Amino acid sequence: MNKNLIINISHPLRAITSYKKLLFKHRNFLIAPFYHAVYDETPDFIKHLYTPRNFDCFKKDIEHFQKYYTLLETKELKDLTSNQTKFKKPPLFLSFDDGLSACLPIAEYMKQKGIPATFFISPQFIDNKSLFxxxxxxxxxxxxxxxxxxxxxxxxxxxxxxxxxxxxxxxxxxxxxxxxxxxxxxxxxxxxxxxxxxNHKPYLSKNEVLKIKNMGFTIGAHSIDHPEYILLNEKKQIEQTIESVNMIMTLFNEKTSLFAFPFSDVGLKQSFFQSLLKYGVDFTFGTSGMKQDSAQNNYQRIPMEKSLSSAKNILHSEHILYAFKKRLNKHKIERL
Ligand SMILES: [Zn+2]
CATH class of the missing domain: 1.10.260 (434 Repressor (Amino-terminal Domain))
Known part of the structure; x- marks a missing residue:
């Protein structure tokens, strides 16, 4: 179902369903909103694909995250899986995909505010070598x-x-x-x-990514050149994942291997995820919104750029939908 539609139809539900109660109910569920970048004027290469936030909107989102969630550092993801941490406010893992050059001012802003985040990058696009x-x-x-x-x-x-x-x-x-x-x-x-x-340098250079890394942010992999995984055979899916993870870890001296699926992980098989675990990939991330996943260490993120709806409205709707799906036992992605 279309996300905008969900946000719209859940409007009356938001009015009667307490956000705070849902936050308490889901206090140990990892909430993972993701963006690409922030632009005051949307560039042509993005304009027909998604709706990035302007800086004012983005700052409000960040304030919302700080107020209602526990912002997680990458190293804290491991505590999450060992199930030892109990949270007062739900843990939140913030990330940005594609390695766009507009991520540099975002990183500077977040550094100032003390917000941890991960940037998922496709090695083929670093230094504007080619275009998605x-x-x-x-x-x-x-x-x-x-x-x-x-x-x-x-x-x-x-x-x-x-x-x-x-x-x-x-x-x-x-x-x-x-x-x-x-x-x-x-x-x-x-x-x-x-x-x-x-002329436009839409992507970060290697030096700019290093600058972001040196500000204290984590760099993760986002495949070699951003294919739709469902169109690849399993061997190619593994190659795209493992090669990009190895390249990012070597280039940016990362100790934890993180990977975010380009587009989505819908339809990917359990055997593929098991291969990733065998190769030592620590955590992977999809884009299906608030859902549990039967694949070990694979977390679903929440797309924030379907509309300019506020973080509060998007996340409140996700919590309502998750609670509803849980009642129907449809809150978990099962894989063949
Ligand atoms: Zn992407």
Whole structure:
């Protein structure tokens, strides 16, 4: 179900269900909100994918986390699994995906406020070496929105499309497997992704990631180049995970191995998670909202950029939904 819809329909429930009572009830459940970055003006490469917060909104979220949750350091994740810690306020693990350059001012702000966080990074994108396929699609949609004339006609002809809204539809459905189409369309539109990377530098450089690490934050892995895992066979899923984890740990001298799934971990099998444990991966993270997981040491995070709804509304809705699912015994992800 669409998250915005959940937030909207749970509005009357929020009015009658005490947040504080739910927080107490779920005081030992790990709450893991995640973002990508914070922008006062949303850049074109993100605009058609998700809704990042502006700084004012983000600061309010942080205040909310500080007031109602126990902010966790990476090293405290291990206590959580050994079940020894009992919390007064639910533990909260905050993270940021994709290693965008806009993460540097966020890290500086959070350092000032004493907020711990983890940044999940794909090695292939560090130093703006290449661009994630969905970001390419968003750039092309922005370009096509304002485009008419010869180049656009040529693309429509090659892909046998009636008009540009069909082309935009096509761009929205492109995956890791079909990503070459993005480069072909860019060429026809005379658009150069390498120019974009060189001029806009959307990603952090290695030195900037080191700076973030030296401020006291943790660096985790986010796959080599951000594929949809469900489209890969299990061997490739393991390669993408283990190679990126090893690269991040070596590059940034990390002692704990953390991995966040690009897109989601929906449909991934128990045998895959068991292989990760064998390779020594400490913790992995999905994006399915507040849920338990039958895969050991795999935690589900809460996407915060589906709308500009406040952290309080998003998290209150998640707590209500979790309590409801628990009653129906549907609060746990079972894996084949
Ligand atoms: Zn990502």
């Amino acid at each position: 396929h969905r970001y390419k699609a968003s750039l092309l949609i922005s370009k096509i929105d304002s485009e008419s004339g010869k180049n656009l006609d040529e693309v429509l002809k090659v892909y046998k499309l009636k008009n540009k809204s069909y082309l935009i539809q096509l761009l929205r459905t492109i995956t890791y497997k079909t990503r070459n189409i993005l480069d072909d369309i860019a060429k026809l539109l005379n658009y150069d992704f390498n120019d974009f990377l060189a």
